Amino acid sequence: MSLVAGSFVALDYVVFALMLVASAAVGVYFAWTDRRRTSSGDFLTGGRRMTALPVSLSLTASFMSAITVLSTPAEVYLYGASIGVYAFADVLTMVITSEVFLPIFYKLSITSTYEYLEMRFSRVTRLLGTVLFIVQTILYTGIVIYAPALALNHVTGIDLWGAVISTGVVCTFYCTMGGLKAVVWTDVIQLCVMLIGFLAIIVRSVLLQGGVVAIISDCQDGGRLNFWDFDTNPLRRHTFWTLTIGGTFIWVSVYGINQAQVQRYISCKSLTHARLSIYINLLGLWSVLLSSVFAGMCLYSVYKNCDPWSTGLISALDQLMPYLVMDILGDYPGLPGLFVAAAYSGSLSTVSSSINALAAVTVEDLIRPYTSLSEKHLSCISKGMTFFYGVLCIGMAGLASFMGGILQAAVSIFGIIGGPLLGLFALGILCPCANSKGAVSGLVSGLVVSLWVGIGAHIYPPPPELSRPLPLNTDGCNFTTTSTLNWTSTALPTQPNSTLNIPIHDGGRPMLEDLYSLSYLYFGPVGTMITISVGLVVSVLTGGCKLKVEPRLLLKKEDTTFYYFIKLFKCRVEKRSGQLDLKKDREKKFGNSNPAFSDFELTKSSVTL
Known part of the structure; x- marks a missing residue:
């Protein structure tokens, strides 16, 4: 069974409401301060006057959704802290984004990422x-709107559709008002x-x-500190x-090609x-990743002897954190x-990032x-499209409520589509011989x-041995039939067993079993x-x-910071080598009889040079 409704008290609702009010206030503030700026560029890209710090925090917040807040700790609880290895992927991601994609998009001064595809290939590629x-x-x-609302509703008792509609309306409001x-600034607050x-x-x-050490020790004993698994099996x-x-x-x-992120750093x-x-x-x-991983370790430490999922106190993993x-x-x-x-x-x-990006690409x-509208009219249309997509996303949350198990598949498909699109942009930026026919053929093939x-x-689904959860324990549960709901004294569970059952397809597996069993991260x-x-x-x-191909559409070595670092290093090496050669010449000319004199001449010559 799950927690009963009404677990929230008045102060909890006040705190939640304050976050919504603060977000809405930011939209009103920027709508007022930018009321005289009427171009679509001001609305969609902030007039290209943003500074590094708020943009960096907005970049972090944009894809750290409630799914991250709820699912990452649950992942650590069930499978261990290996997901912390994402820290290495984050480093590689930032380097590739900064050195490969950022220089191209920034110097072109484009609002939509897909505008590049028409410049490089064709209008058909751009539209696709x-x-x-x-x-x-x-x-x-x-x-993103519906899934966390469902998990929080089941556990905290907060009204499901009240939360969905209120967050959707507030989000649409400040996006439409402030652009x-x-x-960006609400992302910083959030x-x-x-x-x-x-x-x-x-x-x-x-x-x-009893301390951080105790939590780490519990996770070590439970096999949750499994960071360094170097098995190469894909x-x-x-x-x-x-x-x-x-x-x-x-x-x-x-980070490299998604409109929501590119729109920020340009x-x-x-x-x-x-x-x-x-x-x-x-x-x-790294801060969000470390916090969510350690929160998952805390989750395991608290429930190491009485798993609330196996005992039926919750019905889904996303409800663990609430x-x-x-x-x-x-x-x-x-x-x-x-x-x-x-x-x-x-x-x-x-x-908010998604709504703003959708308005921009539209x-x-x-x-x-396809029109010859003025900037003032385009700015009004941008605000209208922001409002339209906000309403559409709220409606999509309603549709998601009827999708059941398809939710997980839909999230997976979102990741799957990103791979072919990344290949398309990489083809244009890194391959001078790529043409529009190759681009369309490659994109369709990769997507299929x-x-x-x-x-x-x-x-x-892959065989259980490829994604088997770590052991969960219920031996320490002390259930009574009281109305108090916590891990040491709860209503009698409906599933009193410590074995985790994961549904597996019972039919025969196809010939391409290994391909279907590929880690989802390799899709x-x-x-x-x-x-x-x-x-x-x-x-x-x-x-x-x-x-x-126009040179500005391709990545050149001069576009990267690595080129200037290497050039600076070579200059210093050559300068040092030249000084050594000069010193040898002085030694041949004056000998070693008066080292001070030769060093003085060397210094004097170096200054002259």
Whole structure:
């Protein structure tokens, strides 16, 4: 059974409401301060006057949704802290984004990422990329709104549709009123709320369990500190290699080419600020990752002897964190509300970024090229499209409520689509011989293969030994039939067993069993590689080698910071080598009879040079 409704008290609702009010106030503020700026560029990209720090925090918050707040600790609880290896993927992602994609998009001064595809290939390629982005983003955004609301409703008793509609309305309001500036600054507020929410849980758990060392010891004894699994088997769900390699592809498809992220760093007032925002964002990502992983370790330490899932106290893994919050923070009015505010801050940051990005690509890719409207009219249309997509995403949340088990598949498909799109952009930026025929052929091929493998893996889940959860224990439960609901004294469970049952497809497995059993983190790399490979082959066969491409559309060594670092290093080496040669010449001329004199001459000559 789950917790009864009404677990929230008045102060919890006040804390939750304050977060919504603060977000709405930011939208009103920027709507007032920018009331005289009427161009669509001011609304969609902040007039390209943003600085590194707020943009970096917004980059971090944009895809740290409530799914992250709820699912990552549950992942650590069930499978161990190996997901912390994502930290290495984050580093590679920021380097690739900064050195490969940022220079191209920033120097072109484009609002929509997909505008590049028309410059490099054709309008058909641009429209194809735009449509794929719109479809996946609307679907994902609806899920981001609904899925955490469902988990929190079951455990905290907060009204499901009241929370869904209130967060959707507030998000749509400040996006429509304040544009990108409002989105960025509300992301900053929401990221801080997320981290404070995690901190409240961690501090209380540490005090309850007797210190950080005790929590780490519990996780060590339970096999949860499984960071360094170097098994190269690509069928294993999580290993060092799947998390690092697969994670890098997934996050590069987010940071490198996703409109929501690109729109942020190209809003910076200089390329230096844009690069700084990406690297400062890395610290934010590590903070969220560390907080969520350690929160998962706290979760395991508290329930190491009495698993609430196996005993039937909760019905889904995403309810673990809300259950913990109500269990250990329920006696502190306001703190459960702070956690719910943290979870919904994740949703708001993701949804607002998505709505703003959807409005941008619609105006820039589907309206501006086919009309001759003034900037004032385009600005009004941008606000209208922001409002439209906000309403559509709320409606998508309603549709998600009827999708049941398809939710997980939909989230997987969102990741799968990113791989082929990443391959398409990489083809354009890194391969001078790629042409439009190769680009379209590669994108379609990569998308078909990715969807085929992803859907096949959903229909035919991998064998249990490839993704077996770690042991869970119920031996320490002390159940009574009282009305108090916590882990030492709860209503009698309906499933009193410690064995975790995961449904497996009972039918015969197909011939492509290994392909369907591939780690889900490798779906993105598969789509990227297929897109690039097919795109190159088709381009070469259709005369791509004779293609003349504008230099500004291709990555050049001068666009990267590595080039200047290497150049600086070579200059210093050459200077040092020249000084040594000069010193040898002086020694031959004057000998070693008067070293002080020769050193003086060397210094004098160096200054003259």
